[in-house]
Structures are given as C-alpha cells and as structure tokens.
Amino acid sequence: MKKGEVLQLEQALQAVGNLRGVKFAYAVSKNMRTVKNECDDIRKSIEPSKEWQEVEKQQREINLEYCKKDNEGSPVPSAQGQFIILPEHKDAHKKKMDALKEEKKELFEIREKQIEDYNKSLDDEVEIKLHKINQDDIPEDITASQLEGIFDMVE
Structure with a gap:
C-alpha cells in the first residue's frame, strides 16, 4: 500500500468508527492502531522546522x-479562510513579502524541498498488515x- 493510501485509509476508518457490529468494530479499532503509527511517521516528515515556523509567523x-x-x-x-489583502495595500504587501523571501531564501528553499520530497514519498510503498473482516460482518447501514x-x- 502506498503512503498516500494509508493516509486516506486512516480517514476512512475514522468515518466508519461509529458503525455498529462487534467484529466490524474490532477490525476497525485494530486497523486504526496499525494505521495511526504509520500515519504519524508520514506526518512527521512534513512537520516544519522551528526556523520555518518563525518565517510563517513573520x-x-x-x-x-x-x-x-x-x-x-x-x-x-x-471564504477559504485566507487573508484578504486590500487592493490599496497590495504593492506594499508584496514588497514586504518579497523582502522576507529574499532574506530567508535558504529557509524557503529548504521548505519547498521538504514539501516536494513529502509529496513524492506519498507514492512510496509501505507494508501494512490489515485485520480483515468477512463481508457478512459489514454493517448494513454502511x-x-x-x-x-x-x-x-474486506475479505
């Protein structure tokens, strides 16, 4: 299974966590534990450095x-939760942002490389042993x- 698929599986398992059925719930819970550890490792690879966090603050x-x-x-x-830069301030805003990018150029490059490597790594294969369930144990309301x-x- 690819790393990106493991992240998607974690979300899918969370989405079915409230469905009933003892065998189903056991399998979901067991798989959540297995997948969580792998997902934590995947997410650690994209965590920003303290230096980058300071740049984001700036x-x-x-x-x-x-x-x-x-x-x-x-x-x-x-609507997307982003800042709305006023038209009359766009030039001044851009000038300050460009100055920050120039001043912290190396950190921007490091972060871009980190994101690029992370995105590439999502296609890497990982070994995940899932607890399988029988089709008959799938809740009817799924x-x-x-x-x-x-x-x-599912077997």
Missing part, C-alpha cells in the same frame, strides 16, 4: 498589517463511499 504579521479588518480590528477572512474507503480490509 508572514502572518505582514498579512495582518495589510489585510481587510472588521470594526474591532480583527481580520476578515475570505454507505458505498464508506465501504470504498475501507475496501482493503
């Missing part, structure tokens, strides 16, 4: 300086999309 401060704010001075996020997510654990 980026946030720049964004806060130039973003749209409500009457209390709090940022007004876009949806097709839920079943698709855990299909690898």
Whole structure:
C-alpha cells in the first residue's frame, strides 16, 4: 500500500468508527492502531522546522498589517479562510513579502524541498498488515463511499 493510501485509509476508518457490529468494530479499532503509527511517521516528515515556523509567523504579521479588518480590528477572512489583502495595500504587501523571501531564501528553499520530497514519498510503498473482516460482518447501514474507503480490509 502506498503512503498516500494509508493516509486516506486512516480517514476512512475514522468515518466508519461509529458503525455498529462487534467484529466490524474490532477490525476497525485494530486497523486504526496499525494505521495511526504509520500515519504519524508520514506526518512527521512534513512537520516544519522551528526556523520555518518563525518565517510563517513573520508572514502572518505582514498579512495582518495589510489585510481587510472588521470594526474591532480583527481580520476578515475570505471564504477559504485566507487573508484578504486590500487592493490599496497590495504593492506594499508584496514588497514586504518579497523582502522576507529574499532574506530567508535558504529557509524557503529548504521548505519547498521538504514539501516536494513529502509529496513524492506519498507514492512510496509501505507494508501494512490489515485485520480483515468477512463481508457478512459489514454493517448494513454502511454507505458505498464508506465501504470504498475501507475496501482493503474486506475479505
């Protein structure tokens, strides 16, 4: 199984965690434990360094300086939860961001490489031994999309 598939399986197992059936619940629980350890290792490889976290903090401060704010001075996020940079501040915002990128160029390159390596690693194969269940033990109220997510654990 590929690392990316293991991450998807973790989400699928969480999605069926409330379905009933002793054998089914046992298999889901056992597989969650197995998958969680592997997923924790996968996620550790993308964790940002302390230095990068400081850069992100500086980026946030720049964004806060130039973003749209409500009457209390709090940022007004876009529908995607991102900062809305006011048109009249776009040039000043870009200038500060570019200066930060130039000043911390090496950290930006390191982080980009880390993300690139992480994305490539999602295609790497890992050995996962799943606890299998019989088709008869699948709860009747499972949806097709839920079943698709855990299909690898069904005999």
